[in-house]
Amino acid sequence: MPGSWPSPISAADAVATGRTLDAVGFAGDELWWSESRPSEGGRVCVCRQGFDSGVEDLLPVPWNARTRVHEYGGTSWLPLPGGALVFAELRDQRLYRLESGGVPTALTPEPIDANALRYADFQLDGRRNRLIAVRESHRGDGTYGTVDRTLVAIPLDGSAAADADAVVDLLAGRSRVDFLAGPRLSAGGGALVWYSWNHPDMPWDATVVHLAAVEQSGSLGPDQQIAGGDGISAVEPGFLPDGSVLLISDESGWWQPYLVDARTGQRRRPVDRQADFSRPPWDLGRRSWGALPGGRLLATPDSRPAIIDTLDGSITELDPAWNSVTDLATDRVGRIALIVGGDTVPDRIVLVAPNGRRQTLRETVDVPLPTGYAPIPQVRTVDGVHAIVYPPTSPGYEAAPRTAPMILVVHGGPTSAHPRTLSARTAYFTSRGFVVASVDYRGSTGYGRAYRDALKGHWAEYDIDDVMTVAQALLADGTAGSALVRGGSAGGLTVLGALTRPEHPFAAGVSAYGIGDLAALATSTHDFESRYLDQLIGTDPRVWADRSPLRHADRLATPVLLLQGGRDAVVPPSQAEKFAEACAAKNVPYALIVFPEEGHGFRSAPARTAALEAELAFYGQILGFSTPGVDPVQLL
Numbered sequence: 001m002p003g004s005w006p007s008p009i010s011a012a013d014a015v016a017t018g019r020t021l022d023a024v025g026f027a028g029d030e031l032w033w034s035e036s037r038p039s040e041g042g043r044v045c046v047c048r049q050g051f052d053s054g055v056e057d058l059l060p061v062p063w064n065a066r067t068r069v070h071e072y073g074g075t076s077w078l079p080l081p082g083g084a085l086v087f088a089e090l091r092d093q094r095l096y097r098l099e100s101g102g103v104p105t106a107l108t109p110e111p112i113d114a115n116a117l118r119y120a121d122f123q124l125d126g127r128r129n130r131l132i133a134v135r136e137s138h139r140g141d142g143t144y145g146t147v148d149r150t151l152v153a154i155p156l157d158g159s160a161a162a163d164a165d166a167v168v169d170l171l172a173g174r175s176r177v178d179f180l181a182g183p184r185l186s187a188g189g190g191a192l193v194w195y196s197w198n199h200p201d202m203p204w205d206a207t208v209v210h211l212a213a214v215e216q217s218g219s220l221g222p223d224q225q226i227a228g229g230d231g232i233s234a235v236e237p238g239f240l241p242d243g244s245v246l247l248i249s250d251e252s253g254w255w256q257p258y259l260v261d262a263r264t265g266q267r268r269r270p271v272d273r274q275a276d277f278s279r280p281p282w283d284l285g286r287r288s289w290g291a292l293p294g295g296r297l298l299a300t301p302d303s304r305p306a307i308i309d310t311l312d313g314s315i316t317e318l319d320p321a322w323n324s325v326t327d328l329a330t331d332r333v334g335r336i337a338l339i340v341g342g343d344t345v346p347d348r349i350v351l352v353a354p355n356g357r358r359q360t361l362r363e364t365v366d367v368p369l370p371t372g373y374a375p376i377p378q379v380r381t382v383d384g385v386h387a388i389v390y391p392p393t394s395p396g397y398e399a400a401p402r403t404a405p406m407i408l409v410v411h412g413g414p415t416s417a418h419p420r421t422l423s424a425r426t427a428y429f430t431s432r433g434f435v436v437a438s439v440d441y442r443g444s445t446g447y448g449r450a451y452r453d454a455l456k457g458h459w460a461e462y463d464i465d466d467v468m469t470v471a472q473a474l475l476a477d478g479t480a481g482s483a484l485v486r487g488g489s490a491g492g493l494t495v496l497g498a499l500t501r502p503e504h505p506f507a508a509g510v511s512a513y514g515i516g517d518l519a520a521l522a523t524s525t526h527d528f529e530s531r532y533l534d535q536l537i538g539t540d541p542r543v544w545a546d547r548s549p550l551r552h553a554d555r556l557a558t559p560v561l562l563l564q565g566g567r568d569a570v571v572p573p574s575q576a577e578k579f580a581e582a583c584a585a586k587n588v589p590y591a592l593i594v595f596p597e598e599g600h601g602f603r604s605a606p607a608r609t610a611a612l613e614a615e616l617a618f619y620g621q622i623l624g625f626s627t628p629g630v631d632p633v634q635l636l
Contacts, residue, residue: 002404002433002481004625005397008370009431011612011630014424015605019364021347023285023327024337027079031337031361032058033349034065034077042603046077046085049361063104064090067284069120069136070528071569071600075285075327078122078131080156086122086131093118095131095154106161107131107154113138119154121181121284127189128218129156132170134180134284142569143523144199144530149180151194153218170220179203179528181284184238190214191262193237193245195228200534204280204415204445204452209234209247211262226260227267233449234258235281240291241332248278248288250449257289257299259310270310275301280415280445290330298336300325303420303446305338318352321345323420341421343377365424371395373431374422382473385466386440386447388418389479390426392433399433405623406435406480408471408506410487410494414455414463414536417444428612434619435480441466441494459536460518460547463494464501471505484619488512489571489600496549496579499558508622510615512563513571513600516579518544524572553582559589561618561633563611565598589635591618 020036022044032048044066046058059065065087067076077087085098086107093115096104111117118136125132131154140146153168160166170192171180177196181203184193192214197207212223227249228234234249245260252269255278260267277299278288290298297308305318305325319340326339326347334354341347341364349362372395380387392399407429411418418438426436440447441463443455455462471483485506487495492514499509515521519541522533537543545551560583564576576592583590593614595607602608613630620627621635 001625002392002397002399003620003623004627005392005394005431005433006628007373007394007428007431009373009424009428011428011609011616012605013367014428014612015608016366021326021339021349021362021364023075023077024329024339024349025079026329026331026335026337027083028081031349031351032077032079032085033337033339033362034075035362036066036603038603038605038608041605044076044090046087047362055362058085059087059098063087063096063098066090067118067120068093068115069118069134069284070282071142071526072282072528074120074283075122076120078124080124081126086156088119095119095133097156097158105158107156107158108160108167109162109164119152121183123183123185125153125185125189125214125218128153130154130218131156132183132185132192134183135167142526144527147527148176149178150176151180151183168218174223181281182235182237185214186239186243186262187241191239191243192220193226193239193247195235195237195247200531202280202415202529202532202535203235204233204250205535206231207234209237209245211237211245224265226262226265227258235278236288238289238291246289246291246297250276253449255449257297257308270297271299271301271308271313271315273301273315274448276303276446276448277301279303280413282413282416286327287329288325290328290336292330292336293332293334298328298330300328305336305340341419343420344374344422346422346424369422369424369427373427375426375430375436377420380437380470382470385442385469386444387470388420388438388440389474390430390436390438391479392435393427393430394433397433399435401478402481404433404435404480405482405484405507405619406437406471406474407619408467408483408485409436409438410463410467410485410491411438411440411444412487412489412491413445414441414443414459414490414494415445415452416490417446425612429616432616435474437470437474437480439467439470456535457538459490459533460493460497460549464497467494467498468501468504475505482507482623484508484510484622486510486512486615487514489514492571493518493549496560497547499560500549500552500555502555504558506558508559508561508619510561510563510618511576511579512602512611513565513568514562514575514579515571516548516550516575516582518548520575520578521571524574526569529570550578550582553579553586556583556586556588559618559622559635560591561614562590562592563602563614564592564594565600565602565607566594566596567599570600584636589622591633591635593633 492511
């Protein structure tokens with residue numbers, strides 16, 4: 001029976017091959033990167049590999065290079081000349097400097113309250129022996145109105161560790177903004193660009209790109225707006241070797257690159273392709289373009305790495321198998337480093353030499369999937385809704401039409417998209433006879449501004465409609481015989497909302513750290529997303545209540561598995577607890593599994609393994625098939 005096929009891929013196997021490659025950067029002749037390791041409790045380690053040596057950990061246990069700015073963090077480290085490393089430590093959020101062979105020493109002061117000062121998006125100002133960064137200052141519980149942000153300069157000599165006044169606020173005396181990102185210096189250190197935005201906008205709604213001279217003293221001159229504005233998202237500004245600024249703006253309806261003359265302000269698009277050349281900046285410091293010699297750019301149209309000639313506008317794709325880029329870096333001689341993945345290849349770090357020679361330095365997997373078990377994607381569009389469908393894949397079995405159980409996967413965000421990389425988690429299910437269908441509902445990224453904006457005012461409506469539309473189509477054409485739905489965070493809201501629709505087609509649902517009460521979310525979530533609802537739903541609390549799955553708990557009749565982190569600052573545990581109470585009141589079978597030490601998204605191997613096994617067991621219990629080797633979930 002599909003769903004209970006024997007599989008060589010265990011949950012532990014799927015998690016063990018699930019290290020996350022975070023960011024890359026050149027350090028002289030070496031390539032450095034960071035990776036999150038489930039086997040070490042999700043610790044983020046900075047690694048390096050010389051071109052004639054193996055992989056080496058730069059950051060010893062228990063140090064953990066992870067910033068909590070915006071709670072989602074981002075690139076948390078930077079190489080310094082001479083082989084030193086600067087990183088943000090998870091436990092106290094201070095910055096530390098680590099010399100080769102030494103021990104970390106603090107660069108920033110200890111805040112009065114734990115984790116109250118946080119840093120991200122680092123830029124080396126070597127001319128002045130300092131680091132420029134975004135600083136986040138917490139004055140309360142981290143919710144709306146209790147966090148301030150600015151750009152600061154931090155001396156690299158360690159003097160600020162004991163003297164907070166040694167950290168210079170570069171924007172002191174100017175009109176304050178709610179959010180800042182992307183500080184980047186010109187080659188000689190004489191100019192700085194960055195971008196900003198204010199509540200209630202998110203960075204994919206409207207931003208402003210700033211340009212300012214850096215004075216001899218290190219202070220900033222008056223800044224000018226060079227891109228962005230109302231209804232325009234302009235992100236990732238940076239300087240090219242000739243002093244011009246390159247940024248990504250969606251004023252055309254797509255996130256496309258623009259060249260800006262820093263002296264005259266004149267602008268032009270070096271290429272005109274209807275594609276998104278950037279991703280939504282949930283994480284700070286990630287890059288989607290890099291400068292190359294000879295007027296060329298490394299760019300990522302449709303998340304595919306390509307070389308752009310800025311003179312003739314030509315685009316040359318690097319590899320058709322690569323359709324996902326997490327981060328990238330370039331250097332002056334033309335070397336390229338990429339974290340790439342694709343439908344048939346797992347995420348990997350690839351170094352591309354100027355002559356085109358490629359070298360894979362690291363992969364998310366140590367052991368590849370067994371032959372014949374890799375999921376094979378099918379791109380589908382159903383009534384204008386985008387989806388990626390992975391049929392059951394096993395060398396020894398074949399699912400007859402209308403027999404395979406299907407898991408509809410709903411991504412988070414909701415301003416995000418399904419990651420197009422080979423996934424052991426997906427294979428865990430497809431190898432057992434499941435169909436896995438990932439839905440890029442209206443509001444998803446990668447399809448232009450109009451598709452991204454289509455969800456505005458209609459969250460917890462259109463996303464639910466689109467997931468149900470895809471599910472019903474795949475049931476109708478025989479792709480699947482039954483439908484389940486699974487989502488995390490914002491995707492969890494879609495799951496719980498769908499299950500309270502009387503006409504939904506799902507036999508069961510799984511919500512991982514999902515949202516059940518939008519009004520409670522608006523008052524309890526972290527500052528970065530605290531006004532997100534203004535765009536997605538509006539400001540009327542009556543609408544928030546009406547769109548909340550908890551409001552319609554009287555319609556519940558479908559079993560639910562709730563997975564939750566006990567330390568989640570984005571979607572607090574109370575959300576899952578309240579929905580569990582609603583299930584109990586309706587006598588709907590449910591299970592609530594809380595992982596006390598996990599946050600928003602599970603990082604440790606034990607938690608991720610337990611969650612994956614619980615999901616499989618839950619599906620088997622609901623649909624009536626066996627799941628050998630996996631303990632049943634206790635349904636209440």
